Amino acid sequence: MTTATNTPEDQGFRLSQLIYDTRYRSITIQVIAMLAFMLIAAFLIRNTIINLSALGKDINFGFLFNRAAYDINQQIIPYTSDDSHWRATLVGLLNTLLIAFLGCILATVIGVIAGVLRLSKNWLTARIMTFYVESFRNIPVLLWILAFMAVLSEALPAPRAFRGEDPAASMWLWDSVAVTNRGTYIPAPVWGDGSVFVVITFLLSLLGIWAFGKFSQRRFEATGQILPNFWIKLAIFFVPSILVYFVMGGPITLSYPELKGFNFGGGLHMRNSMLALWLALSFYTGSFIAEIVRSGILAISKGQTEAAFALGLRPSRTMNLVILPQALRVIIPPLISQYLNLTKNSSLALAVGYMDLRSTLGGTTLNTTGRELECMLLMMAIYLVVSLLISSGMNVYNKSVRLKER
Amino acid sequence: MSNTNSLSYVRKEMLEQQPAPRSQVGFTRWMRENLFSGWFNSILTIVSIFVIYKILAGTLPWLFGGVWDATSLEQCRTILNERFGNTHYACWAVLTERWNQLLYGFYPETEYWRANLAFFLMLAALAPVLFDKVPRKMLYLTMAFPFLLVWLVWGGAIWGVTSVAVGFVLGGVAFKLVDRFGSMALSAIAAVAVAVVWWLLIGPSVVEGLNSTLPLGHLEEVQSRDLGGFMICVIIGISGIALSLPIGIVLALGRQSDLFIVKTICVGFIEFIRGVPLITLLFTASLLLNYFLPPGTTFDLTLRVIIMVTLFSSAYMAEVIRGGLAALPKGQYEAADALGLDYWKAQRLIIMPQALKISIPGIVNTFIGLFKDTTLVMFIGIYDMLGLSNAIRANAAWNGIYWELFIFIGLVFWICCFAMSQYSQWLERKLRTDHR
Numbered sequence: 115m116t117t118a119t120n121t122p123e124d125q126g127f128r129l130s131q132l133i134y135d136t137r138y139r140s141i142t143i144q145v146i147a148m149l150a151f152m153l154i155a156a157f158l159i160r161n162t163i164i165n166l167s168a169l170g171k172d173i174n175f176g177f178l179f180n181r182a183a184y185d186i187n188q189q190i191i192p193y194t195s196d197d198s199h200w201r202a203t204l205v206g207l208l209n210t211l212l213i214a215f216l217g218c219i220l221a222t223v224i225g226v227i228a229g230v231l232r233l234s235k236n237w238l239t240a241r242i243m244t245f246y247v248e249s250f251r252n253i254p255v256l257l258w259i260l261a262f263m264a265v266l267s268e269a270l271p272a273p274r275a276f277r278g279e280d281p282a283a284s285m286w287l288w289d290s291v292a293v294t295n296r297g298t299y300i301p302a303p304v305w306g307d308g309s310v311f312v313v314i315t316f317l318l319s320l321l322g323i324w325a326f327g328k329f330s331q332r333r334f335e336a337t338g339q340i341l342p343n344f345w346i347k348l349a350i351f352f353v354p355s356i357l358v359y360f361v362m363g364g365p366i367t368l369s370y371p372e373l374k375g376f377n378f379g380g381g382l383h384m385r386n387s388m389l390a391l392w393l394a395l396s397f398y399t400g401s402f403i404a405e406i407v408r409s410g411i412l413a414i415s416k417g418q419t420e421a422a423f424a425l426g427l428r429p430s431r432t433m434n435l436v437i438l439p440q441a442l443r444v445i446i447p448p449l450i451s452q453y454l455n456l457t458k459n460s461s462l463a464l465a466v467g468y469m470d471l472r473s474t475l476g477g478t479t480l481n482t483t484g485r486e487l488e489c490m491l492l493m494m495a496i497y498l499v500v501s502l503l504i505s506s507g508m509n510v511y512n513k514s515v516r517l518k519e520r
Numbered sequence: 521m522s523n524t525n526s527l528s529y530v531r532k533e534m535l536e537q538q539p540a541p542r543s544q545v546g547f548t549r550w551m552r553e554n555l556f557s558g559w560f561n562s563i564l565t566i567v568s569i570f571v572i573y574k575i576l577a578g579t580l581p582w583l584f585g586g587v588w589d590a591t592s593l594e595q596c597r598t599i600l601n602e603r604f605g606n607t608h609y610a611c612w613a614v615l616t617e618r619w620n621q622l623l624y625g626f627y628p629e630t631e632y633w634r635a636n637l638a639f640f641l642m643l644a645a646l647a648p649v650l651f652d653k654v655p656r657k658m659l660y661l662t663m664a665f666p667f668l669l670v671w672l673v674w675g676g677a678i679w680g681v682t683s684v685a686v687g688f689v690l691g692g693v694a695f696k697l698v699d700r701f702g703s704m705a706l707s708a709i710a711a712v713a714v715a716v717v718w719w720l721l722i723g724p725s726v727v728e729g730l731n732s733t734l735p736l737g738h739l740e741e742v743q744s745r746d747l748g749g750f751m752i753c754v755i756i757g758i759s760g761i762a763l764s765l766p767i768g769i770v771l772a773l774g775r776q777s778d779l780f781i782v783k784t785i786c787v788g789f790i791e792f793i794r795g796v797p798l799i800t801l802l803f804t805a806s807l808l809l810n811y812f813l814p815p816g817t818t819f820d821l822t823l824r825v826i827i828m829v830t831l832f833s834s835a836y837m838a839e840v841i842r843g844g845l846a847a848l849p850k851g852q853y854e855a856a857d858a859l860g861l862d863y864w865k866a867q868r869l870i871i872m873p874q875a876l877k878i879s880i881p882g883i884v885n886t887f888i889g890l891f892k893d894t895t896l897v898m899f900i901g902i903y904d905m906l907g908l909s910n911a912i913r914a915n916a917a918w919n920g921i922y923w924e925l926f927i928f929i930g931l932v933f934w935i936c937c938f939a940m941s942q943y944s945q946w947l948e949r950k951l952r953t954d955h956r
Contacts, residue, residue, distance in 0.1 A: 161811070161814055166811065234561075238569065257906060257930055260926065462896070464799070472800070486808055490807065497795060
């Protein structure tokens, strides 16, 4: 009984081991990869330096603090053309974030409704939703943005149509919303003295709702009794704020849009560029979310519903406690990437003249200062940070709903 | 016995089979189940019918009452006013007048046959890749197609593209020859070296000589800026699709690998590309690429766009394939190791076929996204269909025409993308081996 135990003689290190021996090969490959990467990087950087010096340019972000000298038609923070490029960039970034935020909300609403209705037993509704999803998914979003813009600016009445004794167009919702081809005017809140208290009360009541949820959950686990959670939360949401509002003597009023001369004044002016971008991005992304929601619901096997019914849960509680938590696990990761896509697609604002980050920093600033390299680098870095922030934020949420495995 | 007697009535013969109640068969039953099964469903149905009616009543007359024969929007409106008394109808004449521009851009009209031929060759070259019933011999056409495409679309003598192709062939031959020594890495290096030597040192002079002595197959040269319309979308789309899949696979493998540096480079690349919008990459291609290249080099804007679009979608492709790799049970990797397969053999024979199969829907979705994203080239001065629709509108004759153009463009994209998604579903069904 002899076993082959004779190990190969140790011949010391040979050069061929770098390729043939798995112990060393990984190091060889990594060193080669590192060298190749550094060579390419050095090549690009060297070219850039040579090209820049040939053009007499340097890399300098100082221009950001010069006077911007251009106007931005939609500002969330105060901005005039005397402000710096830096502030213009910030205004653009805020506009990007605004459209991304509004778009994500509306897209989720549309997507959930369409996804659920596509599973509806109603044949007709399901077909309509299929039609919506397939048509929006398969046509470029840029075309949708342009199409929505064309609807808003071509098919809507001009402000002058609202004038006169017998106007051709009239305002919506009891004369509070004016939809015109120059944009939509909605009532704007006017914050009077003491409105701070109303806002604080409202925020506190949100906190109260959260605290009540915790309390009710603990009470349920201790005693097994279920409170009418929904109604109590609804009451906490509305009652304190409304009480404070009246106690303070109605500090928050609305300013309604009014026809002044040839255009509307007062109220909040939502530009067509923003509306078109918002609606197009929401409907486009909504069609993808609809598919995600549908597949998420379909992914939960029927046995789960039946098991919940067998335990005696009512349909609403089955949905809330059994189906949704499981479906969310399937839905959330692709949903995150849709939110990211929407945020990135908002850079198509260029097509309709919405002044987002790309149009301020990557557009007018770039063209007036001629600093392509700095502007593009800064813009990419900002987009990258925004994307990473959104995805990490959503990943935290995803972790909290993920299946807790032992 | 007595039991029979005690019963007052016993039927002796079978009853004739009765038809089912009217409400339980055919259309009535279908309506009851699918449209009016409850009050909520009934409301939904009525709302749906109302919506459909509104949409159809608004669009059908517009669609079918349109004018197909006119030379300007003005003339269209005159005709419509004569015919209907108003102008609430489509003016399809813009398509009759300009369809060739929307499809071919500013490609010279006498050379349309080349674009058409390239398109049909593309379909023929795709066939053996898409359907396994097609004879395998057709794959030679697939391999030759990229070179034929360049030659047909951009024109010039045939020797330039032939030289590039010869470089690939020589590289392949070198690979085969060195492969006998049994080292994958060595043969790869040899192949690349031979090809590069041919392309940089020998090829150009040979091409020049042949061009001057034997200008075979000379086609009129077409500049890149004359390409446009649907054609440029297809060229960018198909090149991006063909190139991004292999790059995506390599990136996905790199991201899964144990080698720290390789992995870091791959992760950095993927996350960077996925974090920025495509439009910033396209602007980089048009504004900044000259900074990154050696002084004096210029290369074609179309080529730059193809490179950027490819890089962009390969990062997404890598993530899709990584999902497929992660979904594969660990036993498959271990089984491949147990069989004694090396890394590349295991990937090629065991891992990739399964991982790619799992990720088919994601891969095709990425392709569809890439194809739709080709519209963004409009922003950097390439006249794709949307860019051309703006150009057409800028013409005084067609100023103010939107919907006819948008519908045409949308329909073209819809057909392409819907076909792709249907193909992916068909492929998924065909490759499903789990006998469900």
